Amino acid sequence: MTLKVNGRTHNVDVDPATPLLYVLSDDLELRGPKFGCGLGQCGACTVIVKGQAIRSCVTPVKSVEGAEITTLEGLGTPEKPHPLQQAFIDEQAAQCGFCVNGVILTAKAFLDKNPKASEQQIQQALSGVMCRCFTHVRMFRAIERYAKAVAR
């Protein structure tokens, strides 16, 4: 099966029913998407497919064959982070950091489509994402910082 991830094409030999998350983290050894609940409840496994933030833990790999998949690694690197990642770095918006994959990618996909979203709309867009360290104050500050720059 052929997967397009972060601009590269990979051939993987897996059961088509395998959740996309396992293929990304085990077969491609990507570290961005994470297993949080396996139930699509927390957002830790989020990836962007066709501009949509989806939950890779409940997405069979077969269903995204050939589609362009973007993971957290696909946005930027430590040396050259994406502006949204940079905003999170500037705001030091993490504690353990396990959830930031879901937070950053969900915000990114939403703001790509809604660059002029209000604070309330952004909050609403993130209502299905969790952070158990409760780094909410900094995360929203980072997202607002980025959103303002995008809207300009």
Added chain:
Amino acid sequence: MTSDARAALDRAGFSRRDFLKTSGALIVGFSMAGAISENADAQGNFAGGAPGSPPANQVDSWVAIGSDGAITGYSGKEELGQGISTAQTQLVAEELSVPFDRVKLIYCDTAYTPDQGVTSGSQSHPANFNHNNLAQACATAREALFRLAAERLGAPVSDLSASNGVISVKARPSSSITYGELVGGRKFNLAVDPKAKRKPASEWTVLGKPAKRPDIPAVMTGQFEFVHNVRLPGMLHGRVVRPPAVGATVMSVDESSVKDVPGLVKVVVKKNFVGVVAQKQWQAAQAAEKLKVNWAPGTGLPKQSEFHDHVRNQKPTRDVLLVDSKDVEQKLGDAATVVKATYLHPYQMHGSMGTSCAVADVQGDKATIYSPTQGVWHQRSTAAMVLGLKPENVHVIFRRGSGCYGLNGADTVTYDAALLSQAAGKPVRVQLTRKDEMAWENYGNAYVIDERAGLDAQGNIVAWEHESWSPTLGNRPGMTTPGNVVTGMLVGFQPEPFTPRTPAPEPRAYNNNSNGVPSYFAGRVGGENKGTGTIQSERSLLHNVVSPFWTGPLRSPARLQNTFAQECFMDELAARAKADPVAYRLRHLSDSRLREALESATKTAKWDARPSPKPNSKTGVATGRGVACVAYTAIVIEADVNQDTGKVHVKRIVCSIDAGPISNPDGLKNQAEGGALQGMSRALGEEVTWDDQKVTSVDWATFHSLPLGFEIPKVECVLLNRPDEEATGAGETAITVIAAAIGNAIFDATGARIRQIPFTPERVKAALSART
């Protein structure tokens, strides 16, 4: 060991294992032995450490300087996401007068780092930043470097200064020598000198300033290696099959039920431990799902709706008396008014964002284990027991897991991975399912707490009694008790025994780790007042009983529950005395630091001084403010209570915090902000639930944590810096006081007092209807 840590070792120019053995290593020659006794006290019980651990009283156990001048710090306190590795890096850089990025910190690896017990209980800051351990080792190293430089430069120590890893003669800066030239790649071979002088806070240039966490760029870009991302050559994937009910035991396992699962390597059964190993994670998940296990029924559970009465009446008990002035009954008899109230706290869970995970490679009589455990040495010792190996043959390497906030599934999943790897003879990665994590954690303790106090005619408190009941079972595994967590128990180890004790012995020393002594008590033990308050007639008695569920430390264990009750009760007393809750607190507080924290928070919040409740209509949205404090944190909140729906919305949080000298102001703020909101989630929604056989709060639909999308309150933190005081912990401050502040704000807004956590809309509505 992470790749950058390995690079740091390489740069330092030696093999760490060889280095720590005296023989063979190059040693710096000192003309004067550094005034050292062998038993230099390194934080009491860790002076010796586990057998085979680098000795805590030796400088070389804590710091090494490479030939290029690169500095490596070694710590037994790990980065869980709380920011301590950044602060420790600042500490090493400060004491050795080098820039922050010259220092690499290696922590919690049984091959390399000293045994500092468990990274828990807000003890990392006090353990490593005061007069022992990492701070004192670095101060000793600094003095040694100055002595060596004095010889080499032919100038007295007092004429030298250090900057950027270079020591020079102040009067002629061209006369200088680098650390690398002085000791590079060699051992100090020096005991930690308890008299070595720490750099005074007034001279700090790295400590005390906001430092950016070095791990954050990798975290934000998906490059950071969590334990979940450890991949070893030939690694297989395991899953466990936990019992369907509490106390259920294995009767038989039908291996043929999974014979068709592709990639299945092995079904593993050891007493009541059941697991599967497969080539791929998805295959392991399917095998675990399909495996037919015939379980004997569970032992049954007490009814949740009657659980708090069950706890209060349970026998036997283990009793602890913290203070007792022996005159409480008499003073209560003489009081003008006696006030009584009972507060209830549920079991709550750590509920880590990612389920717990570990990777183990057990080959013959040796094991290498990557674990998110908070105690690598404890894990080494107990994993050895579970595997039947010698502890010295088990190498435990800490890798960060998802934030744990205490004893989550980290230790138990490490045993899971080790057992499955041993059975398969290959490296095995295990990550728990959400349900397995939530149904079998060591929960934070449930509590029943009675408060009773007497007021005189002027409303002053003349006597107060605090009495609590809390169920316990299991704990951290420690060095010898793998049965304290579920996997250890399933393979046949027992949890630490419950030893009844009643009546409680008289207190011999003041110990308020549990916050069982309210802040307003004089805390008189052994003829001395050790508390922070003025109340002389005082009694605090705690009872433990046996829990049907596993329990263990969850952020601010016991402290959060006791303080919730006491700080709500203090508000009830203030209301009874018709006094402003802040003024009333100050009237009964003697400790200047706690008073200042309280005054600072209320001043910043522009506290509206008046008695509670505020006159309000009994319908629609009512707004109130609440306060709570405990040594040394105070919090003020503002909240809306929707009296039609029972929903509580916290709008503003002001938190003043005094943790001694501030090492990293931004890190401290992050802890206070996160703690306040996590405490808010615990206060408003979080509760473990169960039926007659099993836990039923097993995912995020049934255990109610606040998601990102709620209307986040405005959070303001006031950091009170105390450069001349001892460093204390910061992670368990805001979280300890916020539940009471919310409860007090609900009372202020509506006149309804809720004495049971969580403050769900149903409970709020019930309390509102009960108003007279």
